[in-house]
Amino acid sequence: MSENTASTPNSPTTPSTTWKDRTWLDFYPDWVRPELDYDAEHERTLAEIFDHAVKTWPKRPAMTFFGTTVTYAEYGRQVRMCAAMLHNRGVRKGDRVAIALPNCPQALITFYAVISLGATATLHNPLYTARELTVAFQDHGAKVGIFWDKAVDVARELRTVTPLEQIIPVTITRAMPWYLQFALKLPVPQVRALKNELAGSTEGLTEWADLVADASESEGRALIETAAVEPTDIALVLYTSGTTGTPKGAALSHANLCAVIIEGREWVPGLGEDEEPERMLAALPIFHAYGLTMNITLGPLIGGTVILLPAPKPPLLASAMKKQKPTWIPGVPALYQTIMDLAEEKHIDISGVKASFSGASSLPVEVVQRWENMTGGLLVEGYGLTETSPIVLGNPMSTDRRPGYVGIPFPDTQVRVVSQEDPTVVLPDGEAGELIVRGPQVFGGYLNRPDANERAFVTGEDGLGDWFRTGDMAVMERDGFVKIVSRIKEMIVTGGFNVYPQEVEEVLSEHPSIAQASVIGLPRSDGSETVAAGVVLAPGARLDEEVLKDHCREGLARYKVPRVFKVFDELPADQLGKVRRVEVREQMLGE
Structure with a gap:
């Protein structure tokens, strides 16, 4: 493995004869194919997927934010202008650009501008302190950072101790409708409190929207069209601390991130196939792999409309469920409980949510039953990690769901339960051990951490790719269903x-x-x-x-x-x- 990352991302296994004991395939619904095409036209990189969406659905709403709607055509235009702005500030192919923003249009536009230039986005929690971000910023070495204006003081501190040079602040309220922007200026205590919660100061700096407005769309278009973005290029670096608490940058390639959304589209019946676009609730933060892939990168693949919430607060959730009626809601158990409580308290009809996918923590059976009774749609549990883009296991979106289990492997994905002491030893069915995984969505390695990469992977004896050690204890039943027993990492x-x-x-x-x-x-x-x-x-x-x-x-x-x-x-x-x-x-x- 190289100094920066593992040499190449895992590749999908094509010949079925090389896969043994795939008993879980018996539980695949009719619409799920076990082996998929990851080299289809317009689907090899996230940049291609985005460009295809802009050209295919120009008039469709790509996202909404506090009542503002952005079409795919406008989305593409702003990405091109943002790309020109970043290029003018020195961003080139292979460079890293830090993004520390809540869910807002500026975050999505910047992300696609960065990766369309062939650069790498590093996403961070905008509420983190300088102390929490210093190691990551020293590691990835981004010289340009896009920060929520409330985090400008953190950014200034980072500039003194990391390679960060340029701070571009984002005032997220500038993406709101004009009438809300006007209302936020009123001298009303409640309004003032809301403004203080949403906006900070940009004193001494030029705000993102002003910089983008001064950029050239034609220059951005030319830059993007001539950028040589390859599937093996690293699109995203997300930091995860593993067992030690020391942040490690998981480097996810375009191929990894495309694979997981292609698999997700296959897993959910009819996703994106209706004449009306899916309305996708983005309450999960986009600076986590789960929130990013289940909405922000999946959206352009299926031509969906992303309903952006800067935070999963009850008033915002209630408004979104009542006025916009999402059809697709990825989340965590606590989110579903909050939505259901709000629906009962405020008499909101949440029927029409066709599919929901839960991760991050175990999903209680009573939550599933209550959710499906109230929505009429399916709610299933899955499993994954930042390093797996993030999903490798999911319960079937059918009657074969199994409470208490995180499901079966996604298409082209393999899992094993092995001895924690010797990960080359595969344990018998039903015996607890460490879960190891491989597939096209599994990353190639950590940034600048050959030591961690050496510990994180087990060499595949069949020449079909290395196995990633998840650090989680699991049991795999004879039929392929997996249950997570405990976290080795004590996370x-x-x-x-x-x-x-x-x-x-x-x-x-x-x-x-x-x-x-x-x-x-x-x-x-x-x-x-x-x-x-x-x-x-x-x-x-x-x-x-x-x-x-x-x-x-x-x-x-x-x-x-x-x-x-x-x-x-x-x-x-x-x-x-x-x-x-x-x-x-x-x-x-x-x-």
């Missing part, structure tokens, strides 16, 4: 977001009242987890939860801040002094 999943214990523990331990800390996840009824901390106090200190929470918020995103604290005289540890998080969790659950 906490809260509301669909990943929290890495070590990162939170480091911040907690910096407070003078904390001698030692261990962070774990406590289960919630919606299938996700609450971040909790077991702490040993410094001599003479007392527990003040609000002070500790405020301290954590200075260095961490709010969802990472522990909500529950427990004081220990000493934390359970092994003979080498390593804290046993499992025992900390058991003790906190036992209260």
Whole structure:
């Protein structure tokens, strides 16, 4: 493997004779083919898919945002102008451009402008602190960054400690209809609070929309048409911390990202085939692989209309469900529960949601039953990771769904359960072990981390590609259905977001009242987890939860801040002094 990433992305396996024991194919519905074509015209790169959508459905609405509608024709025009703007600021093929934005039209336009130039987008949570972003920005080395104007101070700090040179702020309210922009200027307390929540300051910097307006559409068109974008080019880098809490950049190629949406289109019956475009609720953040692929890259493939929500807040969800009536909703269990509660409270008819796909945390059976009763559509659970673009397993969109299981392999995807100690040893059906996967959507390796790549992959003995070690414990039944048993990585999943214990523990331990800390996840009824901390106090200190929470918020995103604290005289540890998080969790659950 090379210094930057693995040499090539995994490739789809074509000859069926090379696949053994594909018992799960018996559960494929009639519309799902086990082997797909990833070299079809207009579908080899995300740039090709986008260009094809612009030409095929120019008058269709590509996205909506607070009542503003952008057609595919206008989408394409703005991407071309943004590409010209980025080129004028020095962005070239292979360069990395950082994007730290909430769900908004500017984020989507910038993303497609970057990848259409043959450059690489690195997506980041716009609410992260400089501390949380520094390692990633030092690693990918982006010189140009597109930031939410509320994160400008973070960007300025990053510019002092990373290769970042140019800061382009985005005021997302400028994408709203004129009447809402006018309303936000009114001296009303509630309106002022909303404006403060949505917009920050661009003082001393030129705002994104002004820079794009000064760019040339014709220049952007020429740049995009002559860009040599290849399927093997890295389109996206997303950072994931794995077992250590140290961010690693998962480098996803155009081929990886195209494969997963082509597989997804195959998996969901009739997706995008109606005369009316799918209305796709984008409540998941696009700076995560799940939110990006299930809406932002899937949308142009099927000519769908993406309903952009900057955050999955109840008023925004209620308005979207009532006025725009989505037909496709990817989400997490907590999102579905919120929507259903809102529908009952506000008497909103949510029937018409044809298909929904759940990931990130386990999906309770009662949520499925309630959702399907209220919508009349299907809700199934799947599984994946950032490194797999992100989906490798899914329950069939049919009566063969199996509660408690994350499903069966997607087309052209293989999974195994192996010994954690020796991943070349495949375990018998029904025995728990580490899940390893391979397929066209599986990435080729981490950026600048040959050491991590060496540990992350198992060489395929059949010459059909390496296997990626997921770090998750699973059981695979004889018929191919997979159940996730536990996380080797001890990662906490809260509301669909990943929290890495070590990162939170480091911040907690910096407070003078904390001698030692261990962070774990406590289960919630919606299938996700609450971040909790077991702490040993410094001599003479007392527990003040609000002070500790405020301290954590200075260095961490709010969802990472522990909500529950427990004081220990000493934390359970092994003979080498390593804290046993499992025992900390058991003790906190036992209260």
